[in-house]
Amino acid sequence: MKAIGFKQSLPIKEENSFIEFETKTPTPEGYDLLVKVQANSVNPVDFKIRQSAAKDEELNEPKVIGWDAVGIVESVGGKVSKFKVGDEVFYAGDITRSGSNAEYQLIDERIVGRKPKNLSIAEAVAIPLTGLTAYEALFDLIRVDPEKDKGKSVLILAGAGGVGSIAIQLAKKLGNLTVIATASREDTVEWCKDMGADFVINHHKDIKEELKKIGHSEVNYILDFVDLEGYWETMTEIVKPQGHIVSITGSNEPLDLNMLKNKSITFSWELMYTRSMYQTDDMARQHDILNHLSELLDDGTLKSTMTTQLDGFTVENLKEAHCIQESGKSIGKNVILF
């Protein structure tokens, strides 16, 4: 089968930042499905891993990354019960295994969902990783309850990015929260509103002042999809007592937790890979979440966040998709159709 990978962590513009190669099509065992991949979408984790995984020395074999995928089940392992050959599926993968930048991929059925019927392949592949991340943050960690949380608010930092775009929709449609997103350009502001944000504030201005202007000087929940350290002090000030901050970004330096103490604040890390990485008992929760997202997309509650479609599974297109993602200015999701 054909795959695209890298042996060295190189700037994306260099010739060998990605290389195409032939490799043996794997055989599924246990809970694994063998999926014939039809599309990928790219997330920040893609270029972060590409930039770091082979930084010190060249790898013997090319490393295949890529997580979001849509495809068709080609064959199944002996323990598989949720899918059968021919099923159309979508998933966000497992960071410990070979990725979806390949014609075929093995994937544990417990982290795979049914592809939304009413969406094109390209529209569908935009969803899994960001959808799982936003869903887990809102409903597994914060445990937003649309009844009990009536009238509560969430601030979404980086509303127009991949995760932000689906988080706005989920917070609004499923969480029934007042959604405040950050964006600074005319097109990103418009996009956030289109996703359903009640308010869009400019993160280049003073966030506290911007919040005051819209009558929400404090918020119950904050989803940080951009820069934990940079927003830390601001977040400690604008989060309401008993509030909850969730971040996906990581931090390079220790942070002063004491600033959150008097308000009894909760902080959570959301990493979509935790369940598969640690093979947690509730790993199949991702199967359920993906199927729920699928339903919500099919019935029109949610819409795809796909903005750019690149046609053809080529080194050139993968480089292009990474380029767009690395710019940090990407809106929604960038998709490669095989």
Next chain:
Amino acid sequence: MKAIGFKQSLPIKEENSFIEFETKTPTPEGYDLLVKVQANSVNPVDFKIRQSAAKDEELNEPKVIGWDAVGIVESVGGKVSKFKVGDEVFYAGDITRSGSNAEYQLIDERIVGRKPKNLSIAEAVAIPLTGLTAYEALFDLIRVDPEKDKGKSVLILAGAGGVGSIAIQLAKKLGNLTVIATASREDTVEWCKDMGADFVINHHKDIKEELKKIGHSEVNYILDFVDLEGYWETMTEIVKPQGHIVSITGSNEPLDLNMLKNKSITFSWELMYTRSMYQTDDMARQHDILNHLSELLDDGTLKSTMTTQLDGFTVENLKEAHCIQESGKSIGKNVILF
């Protein structure tokens, strides 16, 4: 009325570390009850505030602290609906107001509960502050569900202290968790077992090794009642993926949150005073929790954590109670009966 307070933050052994004085009995308005105080119990917050509140200059009026109290409702404000004159009550107070080291005290009915009928005044006064802290940590923050959390474990750091003693009972009896407490002396180990701990491990030894020995190398939840910084690295290693750490202790330096990222860990501060300090919408939750604790004490599900009873509301007894608390070796709770 008689009250005991301080004008200077002095070492407890100094003559004026506490002074007795006469002051006007206050009048209740709004949601306030005027309570004739019958007993106090002392917590670490008592000596922390005494040591810091008048450190720089002498106060004009003595500051009255003290939080845990049992007493009888003497009169009520116009908005009071939950209690009537003559009711026996218990509560943990409000850090922004004058304390319970006084013959009479004003207290908002929304943070007051019914005194357990089957407990003596001294037994009852041991409970409110520590009970609210442990209850909020387990059931409002971690949101332990005895059904869903079946088989899960909690590590309680400082099991024999005031909060630890009631937390062990609540985690076991209400949470149905496997409870591992830390203690190092023969009497504290015995006490933790008596409170219901399934295992007691020695915090002077390597916690990770101690946990391995009892077959629980990782735990789902950790309650830190002693030293967040000191245990930070250990906690990041022994907490299970998707686990939850709650601390009440504060930290003097920034902490490396990144160590918790791959496991998608949640960290919460629990401060029992948050609800009253910020007058949160759900402030009356403390009324409900105290009444629930009262029921559980009356029906024998929980038992009082009182260990030392000092008779008489005197400067001498208050100094003695602070002395015991400051030693850091206190087991359960120390009570002053008026």
